[in-house]
Every structure is written in C-alpha cells, then in structure tokens.
Amino acid sequence: MSDDARQGYRDTVAASVTDPAGFWGEAAGLVDWVRAPRQVLDDSRPPFYRWYPDGRLNVCFNALDRHVVHGRADQAALVYDSPVTGTGRTYTYAELLDLVARFAGVLRDLGVGKGDRVVIYLPMIPEAVVAMLACARIGAVHSVVFGGFAPAELAARIEDARPKVVVSASCGVEPSRVVAYKPMLDEAVRRSEHKPDHCVIVQREQLQAEMGERDLDWAQLMHPDAVAPAACVPVGATDPLYVLYTSGTTGRPKGIVRDSGGYAVALSWSMTNLFGVQPGETWFCASDVGWVVGHSYIVYAPLLAGATTVLFEGKPVGTPDAGTYWRIVEEHDVVAMFSAPTAIRAVKKQDPRGELIEAHDLSSLRTLFLAGERLDPDTWQWATDRLGIPVVDNWWQTETGWPIATNPVGITLFDLKPGSPTLPTVGYDVQVLDERGEQVPAGTEGAICIRLPLPPGTLPTLWEDDERYVSSYLSAYDGYYLTGDGGYVDEDGYLYVMGRTDDVLNVAGHRLSTGSLEEALAGHPAVAECAVIGVRDALKGQVPRALVVLKADVDLDAGAIAALEAELVQRVRDEVGAVAALRRVDVVEALPKTRSGKILRRTMRQIADGQEAQVPSTIEDRGVLDALEPVLRGEE
Ligand code: COA
Ligand code: AMP
Numbered sequence: 116m117s118d119d120a121r122q123g124y125r126d127t128v129a130a131s132v133t134d135p136a137g138f139w140g141e142a143a144g145l146v147d148w149v150r151a152p153r154q155v156l157d158d159s160r161p162p163f164y165r166w167y168p169d170g171r172l173n174v175c176f177n178a179l180d181r182h183v184v185h186g187r188a189d190q191a192a193l194v195y196d197s198p199v200t201g202t203g204r205t206y207t208y209a210e211l212l213d214l215v216a217r218f219a220g221v222l223r224d225l226g227v228g229k230g231d232r233v234v235i236y237l238p239m240i241p242e243a244v245v246a247m248l249a250c251a252r253i254g255a256v257h258s259v260v261f262g263g264f265a266p267a268e269l270a271a272r273i274e275d276a277r278p279k280v281v282v283s284a285s286c287g288v289e290p291s292r293v294v295a296y297k298p299m300l301d302e303a304v305r306r307s308e309h310k311p312d313h314c315v316i317v318q319r320e321q322l323q324a325e326m327g328e329r330d331l332d333w334a335q336l337m338h339p340d341a342v343a344p345a346a347c348v349p350v351g352a353t354d355p356l357y358v359l360y361t362s363g364t365t366g367r368p369k370g371i372v373r374d375s376g377g378y379a380v381a382l383s384w385s386m387t388n389l390f391g392v393q394p395g396e397t398w399f400c401a402s403d404v405g406w407v408v409g410h411s412y413i414v415y416a417p418l419l420a421g422a423t424t425v426l427f428e429g430k431p432v433g434t435p436d437a438g439t440y441w442r443i444v445e446e447h448d449v450v451a452m453f454s455a456p457t458a459i460r461a462v463k464k465q466d467p468r469g470e471l472i473e474a475h476d477l478s479s480l481r482t483l484f485l486a487g488e489r490l491d492p493d494t495w496q497w498a499t500d501r502l503g504i505p506v507v508d509n510w511w512q513t514e515t516g517w518p519i520a521t522n523p524v525g526i527t528l529f530d531l532k533p534g535s536p537t538l539p540t541v542g543y544d545v546q547v548l549d550e551r552g553e554q555v556p557a558g559t560e561g562a563i564c565i566r567l568p569l570p571p572g573t574l575p576t577l578w579e580d581d582e583r584y585v586s587s588y589l590s591a592y593d594g595y596y597l598t599g600d601g602g603y604v605d606e607d608g609y610l611y612v613m614g615r616t617d618d619v620l621n622v623a624g625h626r627l628s629t630g631s632l633e634e635a636l637a638g639h640p641a642v643a644e645c646a647v648i649g650v651r652d653a654l655k656g657q658v659p660r661a662l663v664v665l666k667a668d669v670d671l672d673a674g675a676i677a678a679l680e681a682e683l684v685q686r687v688r689d690e691v692g693a694v695a696a697l698r699r700v701d702v703v704e705a706l707p708k709t710r711s712g713k714i715l716r717r718t719m720r721q722i723a724d725g726q727e728a729q730v731p732s733t734i735e736d737r738g739v740l741d742a743l744e745p746v747l748r749g750e751e
Contacts, residue, residue, distance in 0.1 A: 120527035124538075125608075131541040132566070138541060139166065139571055143376075145383040146419070147181050148172045149349040152376065156568065162589045164568035165575060166377035170352035174379050175219075175252035178418035179212040180347065187421055190395060194447055195241045197428035198439055199288040200321065206241065211248075214241075214337070216344030218249035221336045223345045225313050227279050229254030232358070234278040234311070235404075236260045236269060236300060238287035239428040242317045242333060243404045244414055246282045251356055251375075254348040258358045258370075261405025261625075262287045262296065263694030268368070268631065269303035272360050275370055275578065277309045282333075284317040285324035290433045297324035352376020358578045359407055361513035362628035363587065364618045370578025371513050373410075374571075378516060379419060381542075381572025382411055385517045386420035389509075389540060391482060391525035392451055394421035399443055400453040401427050406625070407513040408487060412453055416517075425449065431458040438471030448479040455487035455624035456494050460654050463494065469501035477502065482524050484509055487624030488656045489612060492533035499531075510536040510612045512598065513626070514588070516572045519543045519565065519598070520610045535609040542570025547604055552592045560603045562616060564595040618716050620649040621657050622696050629659075629716065632697060635690035636661055636683055641669045646706050646714045647697075650723040660723065661687075661700040662743070676702050707740040709733040715740065722747040 131138035136155040143152060152170030179192070188209040196203045206214070227233060233250050235257055237243040243259070250257040258276045260269050273281065281304070287294040297316060304310060316324055317333040326332065336342060356375045360368035390412075392398045398417045402408035404426075417424035425447060429439055431454070440462065443449060466472070483498060483506045490508040498506045505528060509521035522529050522537040529537050539545040544566035547555050555561040567589070577584040591597040599619060602612040615621065618629040632647040643666040649657040663683065665671070671679060680700040687697045707715045710733050721728040722744055734740065745751045 124526050128541050132544040142380050142384050146177050146379045165353045166571040167352035170376045171349045173347035173349050174375050175248045176347040182208045182421045183212050191423040194425045198434040199429050214245045215248040217342050218245050219252040219345035220342040225280055227255050232256045232276045232278040234258050234281045236283040238262045252347050253345055254350040256355045259405055263692045265692040266299045266302035267690045270306035273307040274309050278311050281311045281314045285319045286322040293321045350375050362626045364630055366630035366634040371574045372576055372578050374575055377571030381517050382416040383419045386416045388525040389521055389523050392422050396450045397423040397447050398451055399425035399449040432461045432465045437462045437465035441472055441475040444477050444480050445475040451482045453484040456485050456490045457623040457655055459494050459498050463497050472501050488621045495533045508536040514574045532609055535611050557606050563598045563600045563602050567594055623655040625694055631691050635687045641665050648716050648720040659697045662703050701746050705739045708735050710735045
C-alpha cells in the first residue's frame, strides 16, 4: 500500500474530528432518507449530542426494501448455517423482506407501535434477524437478550425495557444439550414486575414448549392468511432503534441506546471502508445476535451494505470440529470473517497445525477480523501464519456500536503490529489520560478516553437514564467519554488496549458484571459477603473466581464447605447463566479491604494472575491479604 494512501487516511481521521459535521454530512449520503437532514450535528446541549436531528428515515427500508428495488431481490441476504441442528437455508433479499414485513404486521396487530419495546430472547435462528428488522420497520425498539442469560438477567431487562411483546423460542441448541428457553422466559416474566402483553414463541423441532395464556405461536401468526405485511414507518434519525443491555460493575445492566440515523450512516460507512466488504459479497460474523457485534455486523451493517450475511448456529469447535469456520468460508465464498480471539484459541487448541485450514479452499477469504477482547500476539501470529491473510484486531464496545480503532482495510492496509488494533477510526478523537486528565506521552499507560462528541452510531444516552449516562461515562474527565479500558499509544499513533480499568469481566469475549455474579452469591443464606474477580485463562481470556465469607453463625466442616462451594457455582449458573462459567468458589475467612471498605479486587486479581500486586496504602488489614495469597495463587 502506498504511503500516500496511509497519509490520506490519517488526514481524513484528523479532519473528521476537527470538522465532524463536514465528514458526517457527506457520509449521510450513504443512506436513503425520507427527509434528508439539514443539520448534521446538534451540539447545543453538551454533553448530549445528537446526529442528524431533523433527518427522517427507516432503517429496515435501508437494509432490505431499497436493495430489492435496486436489483438485489434474488441475491442472498441471509445464509443460515446450523451445524448443531444439521440444517441450513438461504434467504434472498426478497424472501427476507417478505418475512420481515409479515412479522412487522404481526407486531402491529399485537398493538406494537412506534417507540414501543419488544424484547427478543432467541437463539441464532433466522427468526432473530426477522424480529429485529420487523421492529425497525414499524419504529418499535428492540432489546435483544443473549440466550445464554438465565431468568434473573432476562427479568432485569424486561423490567427496565417494559416490552409490550417478548419474542422467544422453545429452545436453543447447544452442542452438549438442548436448552429449554420457554421455562426460563416464564420464570423471568414471573420475577419481573412488568408483564408483557404477549410472548410470541418459535416452536422448534428439537423441543415443543408448553404454551400459556399470553403465549402465541410464531408459525400460526406468520401464516400469509393470518397477517397483512406492514409498511415502513419513517422515524426521526434520533429515535431509538434498539436498547442493548450491557454489563457495568454493578448488578444492574446498562441500557445502551442506539439511535437510527447515525447508526445507519456509521455502519454503512464502516462496512466498505473499515471491513472492505462490497455489495453482493458474502461476509461471515461468528458472534451472537445477543451481543453488539451481532447487532452491528451479523444484522445491520452487512444488510445496509447490500452484502450477504451468514448466521451461524454453532461453535468454533465441536460442531462437528475445528474446521467448521473454514467449511463455511469455502461453501459460501466468504470474503471476510469476524470472530473473537477466544474462538481462534479454541480452534488452535484442536487443530494446532492448521490441518483443517489446509483441507479447505479459502481462496475467497481476504481478511479475518477479531474483536471482543484483547487479541494476544500468540493467537494473532498463529492465525496469520496459518491463514496467510491479514488478521485484523478491532477494538470497540457495546456503547460505541462500531470500531473505535482498527486497520481500515477497505481504504488501505497499515502495517499490522501484534497486540494493537492499529489506529483510531474516523470520528474518534482517542486520547490516553492520566489521573489528572493530562494526556500521557507515547508509550505510557493511562485511561483511554474519547473527546466529545462521539461520532454517529455511538450511544446518545442510557435508556431513560441521562444521569447514569453522565455519571458512568462523562464525569471522570470533563469533555471526554471514559471507555473503561486502559492502554497506551506508541510513537506511530498505534493504540494498545490492555484491559478494563474497572471490575467488568470479559469471559470468552462475553462481557459480564462482577456485581451480578456477586449478587447471585450474596443471595445465598449462608453468605455474609463475597467478591468476584476475573483471572487469566488460556482459552477464555478470563474466567471468574469467587471468594466467599460465611455468616458468623454458619459453622461447617470441610465436606459441607465443599458442598456449599458446589451449590454456589450452581447458583450463579441458575441466576446469571451458564455463560458466566464460574467454576471455582473458595470459602475464606475475610476479604481484603481499604479503610473505607472497598474490596481490593484488583490486588487480588494481580496475585491470582501471578503479577506483582499493587497494594494500596489505605489497606485496612494487610494480614487478611497475606492469608489469602495461597488461595489466590491456587496453592490451597
Ligand atoms: N444459550 C444457552 N446456553 C449458552 C449459550 C446460549 N446462547 N451460549 C453459551 N451457552 C452455555 C454453553 O452451553 C456452556 O454451557 P456448559 O457450561 O453447560 O457447557 C456455557 O454457556 C459456556 O459457553 P461458552 O462461553 O460458549 O463456552 P464453551 O466452553 O462451551 O466454549 C468457546 C468455548 C471459546 C468455544 C466459546 O466460548 C466461543 O465460541 N466463544 C466465542 C465467543 C464469541 O464469539 N463472542 C462474541 C464476541 S464478539
Ligand atoms: P462489549 O461491550 O461486550 O463489546 O465489550 C467491550 C469490552 O471488550 C471493551 O471495553 C474491552 O475491554 C474489550 N475489548 C473488545 N474488543 C477488544 C480488543 N480488540 N482489544 C482489547 N479489548 C477489547
């Protein structure tokens, strides 16, 4: 790649932050508007910024209808590939539009209108994509909940979003078992103070759900005689398209609001420029629709771009083997794929020499993108050597909706440096700050922050909670968004993201809150207090570990303690979900704290990881920490 192209990109990024309205005004032309915005950025109420405030559009129209109108009716839009059920199906743009318009009609007939919420709790089946786009079609706000979450987590989201309708399925299919979703949904609705009017249930072959009073059968509702398709409802660019809950440090999830216009523009721009995928090409993002990566890069971005997207119901290994990804690439002529480092580590473990890679024709594949957690240099090197294509780290968060930093392969490829997601992308003025809010020199670690305004597509606020938006993200440094990640920038401007500076866990690319795991543990009658820390794991990046102090009047022998520890592991599985992957609970005498009562999770984590521990001078009782060291190091 030429140095000119690289300098050109750096100049574009610089211009996009000095003149955001100029850059994003031009990019707005990538979507079809019902009313084109005359104003690009409303910055009259800092720290609240709004993109395209007077624009009107429909995101579903942009993802489906316009492609059908412009000659893509018979092109594949969605390829459903499900090794766990041994099924698959390709939907053209015309077919997907038909399903979406019909399900939008179903929702409308159930009384769902513009601004109403619909919770979607579905496995990786086409109905998930259909339901999301159907909401977008009628201006309803979807909130997808990851299928691996247990009833308490689902209940918290139902209570906060107050949906009129919940869309779910009889079951999900995991490699080891069929997971009954409906009893979990029933339990969540029972726990939630808010009750949806209806639950629409997709009955799957693997398990029939028992239907209750408020339950309706997806297949019956979708019969062409039963429903008239719904037309697109124009919405304001700043109207919410969805709310996606993500984990903070407390047990209460944060409802990340995504607007409509800014998101459609940013994703459209990113698909071709950052990911290098052109209309008509096939793209495979192996995430889950329950996460932001799935929202943006399984559903919205590829369809907005007129590409073909693969919806994969399976795992990187074991369904049936570590060659599944490569089979999909070969079968569908995938040009670029997106996964998580943990998935590649799982593949590497099963197929270290890459024999299953060799066994497939991967000549269509130009790039592998990885995100969701830090991409460790070993995994990067292995994938690079085995695949012989650029392996591109990209860093972002549920909050931002699209990459903050990546190698912009659609424009030009910068030299890849292991451990770095390369450069901040357009619209993101990324700065690394010290405790006083001063920018640190190159090579020095600090808090990674983004100067306001954030670009289009990022969160304008939290669902019905402006105050929490400000206190969580904007109050640490005036005029900056706090990412919660720490890291540094090198002499070439490359960013290195080293990990969270708060207590958010990242388990196999899944973001989890210490708070929700701790709440589940603390709910046990024998537990006085507890702490959860994320410790290093060779496969999952991090796994949680729990330390539990029992109530003074609980006196157990060794056998009973072991039984209680197992019970607590099960409790977290039941309350938070299997995905939390908590395997180890230790009953201990006391937890190390500061004099003001803050539990020293970071210090404990450092000890568990075998790092040099930073013990704050404000520690209340050093003896407590010393006593815990062997447990943390796994010596006891
Ligand atoms: N519905 C129900 N249960 C689910 C689930 C879902 N959607 N997703 C995961 N689970 C369950 C699993 O069945 C498993 O249960 P088990 O303890 O009974 O075996 C548990 O949650 C943990 O699952 P998982 O995180 O998938 O771990 P694993 O050990 O089964 O597999 C990997 C390890 C690395 C293969 C897997 O974590 C993986 O594919 N990671 C990639 C994640 C990813 O793409 N993240 C998106 C970020 S961009
Ligand atoms: P989520 O909101 O679930 O996408 O999780 C976002 C968090 O995952 C970030 O704040 C980071 O801590 C971590 N993360 C995601 N992508 C990367 C990456 N490429 N490098 C380092 N950390 C990452």
